Amino acid sequence: MLTCNKIICFTFTLIFSQVLVAAEKYAPTSVDMEVKKVSEHVYYVEGVPGIATDNEGFISNAGFIVTEDGVVVFDSLGTPSLADKLVQKIKTVTDQPIKKVIVSHFHADHIYGLQVFEELGAEIIAPYGAQKYIQSEAAASRLEERQFSLEPWVNENTRLVLPDTTVEKSYSFQQGGLSFTINYMGKAHSDGDLTLLVEPDKVLFSGDIIFEGRIPFVGNADSKKWLQTLTRLETEGLNALVPGHGPASRNPKETISLTRRYLAHLRKVLGEGIEELMPFDEVYAEADWSEFKDLPAFEEGNRINAYQVYLSMEAELLEQ
Numbered sequence: 001m002l003t004c005n006k007i008i009c010f011t012f013t014l015i016f017s018q019v020l021v022a023a024e025k026y027a028p029t030s031v032d033m034e035v036k037k038v039s040e041h042v043y044y045v046e047g048v049p050g051i052a053t054d055n056e057g058f059i060s061n062a063g064f065i066v067t068e069d070g071v072v073v074f075d076s077l078g079t080p081s082l083a084d085k086l087v088q089k090i091k092t093v094t095d096q097p098i099k100k101v102i103v104s105h106f107h108a109d110h111i112y113g114l115q116v117f118e119e120l121g122a123e124i125i126a127p128y129g130a131q132k133y134i135q136s137e138a139a140a141s142r143l144e145e146r147q148f149s150l151e152p153w154v155n156e157n158t159r160l161v162l163p164d165t166t167v168e169k170s171y172s173f174q175q176g177g178l179s180f181t182i183n184y185m186g187k188a189h190s191d192g193d194l195t196l197l198v199e200p201d202k203v204l205f206s207g208d209i210i211f212e213g214r215i216p217f218v219g220n221a222d223s224k225k226w227l228q229t230l231t232r233l234e235t236e237g238l239n240a241l242v243p244g245h246g247p248a249s250r251n252p253k254e255t256i257s258l259t260r261r262y263l264a265h266l267r268k269v270l271g272e273g274i275e276e277l278m279p280f281d282e283v284y285a286e287a288d289w290s291e292f293k294d295l296p297a298f299e300e301g302n303r304i305n306a307y308q309v310y311l312s313m314e315a316e317l318l319e320q
Contacts, residue, residue: 097120099122101117188221214246
């Protein structure tokens with residue numbers, strides 16, 4: 001009888017341990033993730049303004065569209081923990097399975113949740129060039145940095161996920177009775193950007209081509225091409241626009257304005273300084289930043305953005 005009890009106890013402990021491991025597969029997050037309804041079929045969660053290390057990585061938006069045959073997700077957030085939380089939030093809205101995940105671009109705050117959706121069997125769709133980036137030293141270095149700065153939400157079990165489908169030209173598709181258009185925008189905020197139009201609802205997910213309510217992150221973007229992309233971004237007839245960062249807008253033209261004004265201002269003040277052969281520190285100190293200085297992430301990001309644009313505009317001059 002004693003032996004039997006030991007076996008029973010051991011079995012119970014083993015089962016309990018397995019359940020506990022499953023429950024703790026992704027580190028819990030304390031951030032508030034509220035599902036916001038945009039239209040009949042469209043929902044999104046809004047990242048917190050600021051930098052990733054202040055908000056457990058929750059700085060970007062992700063959206064989902066509920067159809068009669070599955071859910072289409074746009075972007076996967078910046079950690080597996082956040083993606084797992086998003087999946088749980090989706091389940092409060094619908095019991096439909098997640099069929100597709102569309103990635104706007106391959107920056108850390110939009111892709112580190114992909115492994116959660118891969119494990120659910122969703123098709124992952126990303127812009128052309130994703131595979132090259134994932135296999136690059138830059139991607140490995142970025143992941144290593146996030147494993148340090150965002151631990152435990154990004155850790156040794158976090159991995160980069162290859163897409164099932166890559167996109168290098170715009171196309172439309174049907175899912176569960178709804179029409180969608182993926183627009184390949186090419187090089188803008190990143191080396192390849194996608195937007196998603198939910199046609200019946202007239203809602204556009206712009207990814208990081210558009211920022212709202214905070215300083216845009218420029219990084220290694222081609223600011224000249226980014227501005228050109230904003231000029232040709234179609235907003236006529238839209239009911240709403242969901243940016244990559246910040247709240248959804250019922251006035252897409254107005255929402256585009258912040259990103260356009262910021263990039264144009266960077267190029268204007270830095271371009272003038274370069275023409276006068278002024279060093280960066282001097283140009284930056286003399287520039288008027290009053291329009292943007294009170295926005296979230298200004299202190300953390302503006303000088304870095306300005307320096308990147310300064311270097312890229314110098315390179316533009318050399319290429320002429």
